[in-house]
Amino acid sequence: MNRREFIRNATGISGAAIAPGIAGGLEPAHAAAPPARVAFVKTRDRAAGVARAIDLLSPDRLGGRDVFVKPNLNSADPAPGSTHPDVLTAMMRKLAALGAGPITVGDRSGMGDTRDVMVKTQVFRIAKDLGAKAVVFDEMAADEWELIQLPESHWQQGFALPRMVRTAGAVVQTCCLKTHRYGGHFTLSLKNSVGLAAKRVPGNPHDFMRELHSSPQQRRMIAEINAAYRPALVVLDGVEAFVTGGPDHGKRVDAEVVLAGTDRVAIDAVGVALLRHFGTTPEVSRGKIFAQEQIARAVELGLGVRSPEAIELVTADRDSADYAKRIRAILDGAPGA
Numbered sequence: 506m507n508r509r510e511f512i513r514n515a516t517g518i519s520g521a522a523i524a525p526g527i528a529g530g531l532e533p534a535h536a537a538a539p540p541a542r543v544a545f546v547k548t549r550d551r552a553a554g555v556a557r558a559i560d561l562l563s564p565d566r567l568g569g570r571d572v573f574v575k576p577n578l579n580s581a582d583p584a585p586g587s588t589h590p591d592v593l594t595a596m597m598r599k600l601a602a603l604g605a606g607p608i609t610v611g612d613r614s615g616m617g618d619t620r621d622v623m624v625k626t627q628v629f630r631i632a633k634d635l636g637a638k639a640v641v642f643d644e645m646a647a648d649e650w651e652l653i654q655l656p657e658s659h660w661q662q663g664f665a666l667p668r669m670v671r672t673a674g675a676v677v678q679t680c681c682l683k684t685h686r687y688g689g690h691f692t693l694s695l696k697n698s699v700g701l702a703a704k705r706v707p708g709n710p711h712d713f714m715r716e717l718h719s720s721p722q723q724r725r726m727i728a729e730i731n732a733a734y735r736p737a738l739v740v741l742d743g744v745e746a747f748v749t750g751g752p753d754h755g756k757r758v759d760a761e762v763v764l765a766g767t768d769r770v771a772i773d774a775v776g777v778a779l780l781r782h783f784g785t786t787p788e789v790s791r792g793k794i795f796a797q798e799q800i801a802r803a804v805e806l807g808l809g810v811r812s813p814e815a816i817e818l819v820t821a822d823r824d825s826a827d828y829a830k831r832i833r834a835i836l837d838g839a840p841g842a
Contacts, residue, residue, distance in 0.1 A: 540817040541768035541810045543775050545832070547761055547825040551584075551744050554763035555595040555679075559603075561821050562765045564738055567605040570674030572737075574600070574608060574637075577681050577697050580616035581625035582753040585681040585745050590627040592742045596679055597635050609669065611640035612700045615714065616753055619643045642667060642700075647707040653733045659722040662711055665703040666733050675737035682743035682760055682776055683751035688723045690788040692752045693776040694739045694769040695799050698730045724798035731769060732806045739772050740765050748785040758783045762828065770809025771816045773800055778832045781841025794836060813837050 544561040548554035574597060576588035584592070597608060610632055614622040619641045623629055632639040651671055654663035670676060680697035689696050704714040717726050741764040747755030760779055766772045777794045795801060795812060804811050813836045820826040835841050 538815065540815050541766060541771035542817045542819050543768075543771050544763075544765040545775070545818045545820050545825055545829045546763045546765075547822075547828045548763055549744060549759070549761055551589055551591040551742060551763070552595040554744065555592055555740055555742070555765075556599055557821070558740060558763045558765035559596070559599045559738070561819055562738075562767075564603065564767070567600065567603045567675055567737070569604055569606060572600055572605040572608050572675045572677055573670050573673035574610040575670075575676065575678035575697065575701060576610065576612055576626075576628065577679065577692075577700070578612040578614050578619070578622050578626055578628065579692075579700060580614060580753045581622045584742065585683045585747055585751075585757075586753045587622070587626050588679055588681065589742060589744075590631060592679055592740070593628065594631050594635070596677070596740055597631065597637060600677060601635070605675070608635070608637040609640060609673075610637055611642055611667070611669075613642035613702070613704065615700070615704075640667075640669070642703065647709075650703055650706045652706075655729055655732055658729050659720065659726045660713075660729065661716060662713075664713055664726075664730055664733075665706050666701050666730075670701055670734060676734050677738045677740075678736055679740040679742065680772075681746075681752075682741060682762075682779060683747035684749055684755060684780065684786050684789055685751050686749075686755070687718060687752075689727060689752075689799070690724060690786070690797065691773070691777060691780060691799070693741065693773040694736075695731055695773050695803055696727050698734075698769075699727060701734070702730050725802040728799050728802035728806060728808070731803060731808050735808075736767065736769065738765065738767060739769060741772055741776060743776070743779060746780065746783065748780055748783045768809040768816075770800055770803050773803075774810075774813060774816060774836060775818070775832060778835040778841070781835050782832060784842035790841065793838070 544558040743762040746760040
């Protein structure tokens, strides 16, 4: 990723980075690795926040690559239960401005009929308006799925992902900020990838999602899905959040933040710190952030940074910088609310 000059803000603060000190830093083997940059924008305006976060991250132009977009469409419940239409619209417009094309958006819902969820969340309308294609994973044929079997996986038969995702020029996802009461503990960027995986593949009687949600290894299995692809961009809508309950409903707070990054571990670690900041469930509050099972397994698989010290929070205005400092402290081990 190019380290372009950060966006300048009327406050005069340019590209402020909230990073840890040198003392007690990374192990020598990882000291030379560049930090995972996470754009951190304090906002109540989703569309403006998405555009600003992506600009602040300064991602590489997509240069005509076909892009697959994965929203959070687990259910048709309003944000943060699902991706807000303003977020999806703003992100797809930004992708087009970065040279992406053609763009496909798709998902598999876990709490409702996927096509119905996509209608209610306006995905088909947005795709049509922006010249993109919308696909319903539940309606794909057997040969449109690819079975993935990872070494030392906790999946009995592996898991299946759409071939279009595996062969896309770039994969971009947008997730929400919320807890998960069905065993995931939290549902951020790593958990959002579960919607890429099949519940059933035509001709195969195995229920992959029943296996996932009944397994004591659920959180590790969530991370393992992510080993099958690497996103070019992740945008997290935290304008509102569920700090208990989830994924469809729960205790709602105004978290007023949009994040953008390319490292799912970094995004989720910052997301957990945000949940802790507002006061969340015992499961999400307990222990070190990088000891959370989704994150720990993702680190084992080499999917992202290995510690909080390797995360750089990037801001461009004073309000965002002040907010990011509070989250930085929790990320580094300070208690939350």
